[in-house]
Amino acid sequence: MAKVFVAGSRNISRLSLEVRAKLDEMMRRRSWFLVGDANGADKAFQAYLAKAQYPQVTVYHVGKCRNNLGGWPVKTVVSPAADRGFAYYAAKDAAMAQDADCGFMLWDEKSKGTFNNIETLMRLSKKTLVYLSTQKGFYRLVTKRDFEDFLRQCEPGLIATLQKEIRGKLAGRGQMNLIAAS
Numbered sequence: 001m002a003k004v005f006v007a008g009s010r011n012i013s014r015l016s017l018e019v020r021a022k023l024d025e026m027m028r029r030r031s032w033f034l035v036g037d038a039n040g041a042d043k044a045f046q047a048y049l050a051k052a053q054y055p056q057v058t059v060y061h062v063g064k065c066r067n068n069l070g071g072w073p074v075k076t077v078v079s080p081a082a083d084r085g086f087a088y089y090a091a092k093d094a095a096m097a098q099d100a101d102c103g104f105m106l107w108d109e110k111s112k113g114t115f116n117n118i119e120t121l122m123r124l125s126k127k128t129l130v131y132l133s134t135q136k137g138f139y140r141l142v143t144k145r146d147f148e149d150f151l152r153q154c155e156p157g158l159i160a161t162l163q164k165e166i167r168g169k170l171a172g173r174g175q176m177n178l179i180a181a182s
Contacts, residue, residue: 001056003032005096005121008041008106009114012133015044019106019131022138026104027054034096037061037068038089041106041114046070062092075099086112093117103128109154115162122147 004026015023023045026033033049036042037059049057050070057072059065062079079091093113097103103121107114107130118141121128128141130150139150151159 001030001032002026002101003034003099005034005100005103005117005126006042006045006105007036007093007096007103007114007117008045008131009108009111009133010038010040011108011110012041012106013039013044015048015106016131016133016136018136018138020048022104022129022131023048027052030056032056032058034058034060034100036089036092036096037066039067043067043069060092060096062088089113090116094120097121097124097126100126102126104131105129106131106133108133109158112162112165115159118147119163 033045033056035045035057046059046067046069054070057070059068059072059074060077061074062077063084065074068074075095077092077095079088081087081091090113093116097117097120103117103126105114105118105128107118109132118128118130122141122144130139130141131137132139132153135153139153141147141150
């Protein structure tokens with residue numbers, strides 16, 4: 001049974017038919033879902049899994065758990081960041097990436113957090129399925145080349161900008177290596 005880190009952009013609050021079909025397939029395979037507690041995609045994943053009364057879910061959170069729609073077990077992550085900004089919540093995502101066998105990300109080509117999750121999963125050599133909402137299509141990322149090909153599908157200049165912003169937010173908090181801290 002694979003542990004799947006599911007996450008996505010906060011701007012994505014509804015799951016498409018294609019995404020729901022993938023989740024159904026993963027549930028048939030008895031996957032264990034690791035999901036965050038944020039609004040947006042996390043809450044949409046939780047709502048779908050709760051409606052299906054799917055029991056194999058763990059909700060990760062830092063601080064107070066904001067959403068746990070299925071009453072599932074929780075894993076509290078201690079963040080090295082004091083304020084509730086990007087780095088604070090990135091600690092939770094790093095823990096999920098570390099604990100997962102693979103990932104399923106919903107990305108709007110804007111969310112720094114979701115892009116950081118995709119990069120982290122790839123850095124950890126974990127297979128990742130990305131649903132790019134702007135193109136309404138799936139990308140299977142298994143190898144470094146798959147990841148590079150995926151990045152070429154994105155808006156030119158976007159990736160460098162996101163990477164710079166992410167590095168700045170994590171470095172400014174002394175947290176460039178959140179994976180090692182989790």
